[in-house]
Amino acid sequence: MGMKKTTSKRMFTFGLVLLILVLAACAPLYAPVYTVILLTSILMYMTIAVSWALFSGPTGYISLASAAFFGAGIYTSAMLGKALPLPLVIVVGALASFCLALLVGALTLRLKGIYFVMFTFGLVELLLHFILWWEVTICGTTGRVVPPAGNATVFYAMLIILVILVLTVFIIRRSRYGLALFSIGENEEAAAHAGVYVTVLKIIIFAVSALFMGAAGAAMATRWTYIDPRIAFNPLISFMPVLMAIFGGIRPLYGPIIGAAIFTYLEEFLITRFPYYYMLIFGIIMVVAILYMPDGLVGLIQRLWKGISGRKHADT
Amino acid sequence: MPILEGRGVTRYFGGLAAVSDVDFQVEQGEVLGLIGPNGAGKTTLFNLISAALAPRSGSITFRGKEITDLKPYQICRMGLARTFQTVKIFGNMSVLDNVLLGAFFGGEGRIASADAAEAAASALEFVGLAEAAAIPARDLTLANQKRLEVARALATRPELLLLDEMMEGLNPTEVNRAMGLVKMIQDKGITVVMIEHVMKAIMSVCGRIMVLHHGAKIAEGTPQEVSTNRTVIEVYFGERADASDS
Numbered sequence: 384m385g386m387k388k389t390t391s392k393r394m395f396t397f398g399l400v401l402l403i404l405v406l407a408a409c410a411p412l413y414a415p416v417y418t419v420i421l422l423t424s425i426l427m428y429m430t431i432a433v434s435w436a437l438f439s440g441p442t443g444y445i446s447l448a449s450a451a452f453f454g455a456g457i458y459t460s461a462m463l464g465k466a467l468p469l470p471l472v473i474v475v476g477a478l479a480s481f482c483l484a485l486l487v488g489a490l491t492l493r494l495k496g497i498y499f500v501m502f503t504f505g506l507v508e509l510l511l512h513f514i515l516w517w518e519v520t521i522c523g524t525t526g527r528v529v530p531p532a533g534n535a536t537v538f539y540a541m542l543i544i545l546v547i548l549v550l551t552v553f554i555i556r557r558s559r560y561g562l563a564l565f566s567i568g569e570n571e572e573a574a575a576h577a578g579v580y581v582t583v584l585k586i587i588i589f590a591v592s593a594l595f596m597g598a599a600g601a602a603m604a605t606r607w608t609y610i611d612p613r614i615a616f617n618p619l620i621s622f623m624p625v626l627m628a629i630f631g632g633i634r635p636l637y638g639p640i641i642g643a644a645i646f647t648y649l650e651e652f653l654i655t656r657f658p659y660y661y662m663l664i665f666g667i668i669m670v671v672a673i674l675y676m677p678d679g680l681v682g683l684i685q686r687l688w689k690g691i692s693g694r695k696h697a698d699t
Numbered sequence: 700m701p702i703l704e705g706r707g708v709t710r711y712f713g714g715l716a717a718v719s720d721v722d723f724q725v726e727q728g729e730v731l732g733l734i735g736p737n738g739a740g741k742t743t744l745f746n747l748i749s750a751a752l753a754p755r756s757g758s759i760t761f762r763g764k765e766i767t768d769l770k771p772y773q774i775c776r777m778g779l780a781r782t783f784q785t786v787k788i789f790g791n792m793s794v795l796d797n798v799l800l801g802a803f804f805g806g807e808g809r810i811a812s813a814d815a816a817e818a819a820a821s822a823l824e825f826v827g828l829a830e831a832a833a834i835p836a837r838d839l840t841l842a843n844q845k846r847l848e849v850a851r852a853l854a855t856r857p858e859l860l861l862l863d864e865m866m867e868g869l870n871p872t873e874v875n876r877a878m879g880l881v882k883m884i885q886d887k888g889i890t891v892v893m894i895e896h897v898m899k900a901i902m903s904v905c906g907r908i909m910v911l912h913h914g915a916k917i918a919e920g921t922p923q924e925v926s927t928n929r930t931v932i933e934v935y936f937g938e939r940a941d942a943s944d945s
Contacts, residue, residue, distance in 0.1 A: 559804070562792075562800055563800065563804060565792055565796075569790060570787045570788070570789055572751065572783075574789075575771040575775075576749060576771045576772075576775055577780075577800055577804060577851055577855060578776050578801065578804035578805030578855055580804075
């Protein structure tokens with residue numbers, strides 16, 4: 384019976400995900416342009432938050448390099464946008480970030496704790512100033528024009544990237560490598576002595592998470608039409624996914640997705656309603672979330688759910 | 700040919716010789732006890748064998764192959780597993796997942812999922828934790844956490860197992876169970892090297908004992924020989940202890 388229950392529950396989840404996906408996929412057909420653009424932003428933050436949580440969630444290595452990988456994708460788009468079709472630009476942007484992450488990972492993943500955090504954040508600044516220097520001294524400009532793609536095109540590109548990402552994360556988490564990632568977060572030394580090739584696994588998963596951030600950057604750049612290094616390597620892109628994942632719940636796959644959706648909508652809502660106080664309200668919500676929801680929104684809901692269903696079965 | 704052999708193994712911490720010029724041999728199928736006062740270098744020697752630390756000089760061979768420059772994961776995959784003095788389990792993972800990890804990654808070559816699951820289940824069964832498979836590892840008692848470490852090590856299908864103070868902090872009943880477990884491991888054909896302070900366990904389980912003091916090997920032999928060795932008694936009880944002992 385327990386078996387049957389989990390199967391029907393799984394079918395329900397699958398159906399629900401499919402329904403949301405179809406509704407989302409049809410959004411450009413019926414929704415106003417404003418909604419499509421907002422949904423694109425939500426998809427972008429979901430992609431960054433989920434790829435961040437793919438590596439940092441189980442391993443506990445808090446990376447603040449997201450903006451660097453996202454920015455690498457943006458710059459790929461800016462440089463190749465005129466020469467190549469969009470899907471190819473996205474693939475190249477993803478690969479550029481992947482390679483960058485392999486290099487950075489090999490250098491930094493032996494650092495632990497706060498040293499790793501600081502280095503990854505330093506990487507964003509380093510790239511920003513390197514590109515700035517490059518553009519000014521070699522190219523003689525600071526900004527670039529990205530050939531724009533339509534709102535619906537960017538929306539679908541982001542949707543496809545997110546779907547592929549979620550499937551990838553799902554497969555990795557269920558595989559033996561998902562188990563190994565968790566063991567690294569629990570006790571790296573014990574994992575190594577139990578036969579896990581800790582260094583290589585960390586670097587590869589770090590690079591896979593960067594791959595999707597780069598893809599997202601390459602797709603999103605076409606919406607902004609004008610970019611410069613300060614826009615492309617915005618440090619906020621490093622912090623937002625961390626906050627979103629914590630807000631939603633880092634451990635379950637859907638935690639960062641829910642966190643990103645609520646956060647992006649909340650930001651939009653507050654900015655339009657309370658343009659002067661929005662950062663203040665935002666900060667208060669974040670403080671409350673961290674204080675009272677240590678396992679994120681998902682953890683809170685699970686706790687409440689357990690309370691309700693626990694009472695129901697109390698007599699059995 | 701000994702299964703594990705060290706020649707001139709040396710490691711310094713700053714100016715202090717934690718392990719200095721130690722030769723050792725472990726024969727296939729035996730249970731070798733490693734004893735010595737606190738700070739004698741026992742755990743350091745384990746760390747050198749399992750590559751948690753690199754030796755400053757000397758060489759270690761396992762099954763005739765040089766393992767001095769290998770990484771910990773490679774040594775584990777060759778069939779040399781270990782446990783830790785302060786338990787290093789994956790607390791937030793289930794007991795079964797702790798052992799599954801060893802089964803998946805600790806052996807030579809790639810293992811099929813079904814085989815790994817079977818290896819993990821039988822390792823849990825072997826140490827008597829099959830009932831606890833689904834609970835988070837952090838909820839186990841200390842004795843069971845130590846058993847879990849043994850199960851994780853066994854799931855990697857080792858030929859030689861390094862047990863670092865498996866009985867420390869256990870009550871007498873638990874010590875007896877742990878001694879039984881070591882004998883069962885030996886009966887499986889797995890060679891064991893164990894660091895231990897519980898003399899009762901050492902004397903009854905080990906076929907041979909090696910004594911370290913200030914990083915140097917000071918004695919080696921059967922439990923009988925070692926317990927009557929003059930240097931060993933001086934190291935443990937002070938120089939005149941034998942007089943008051945009789």
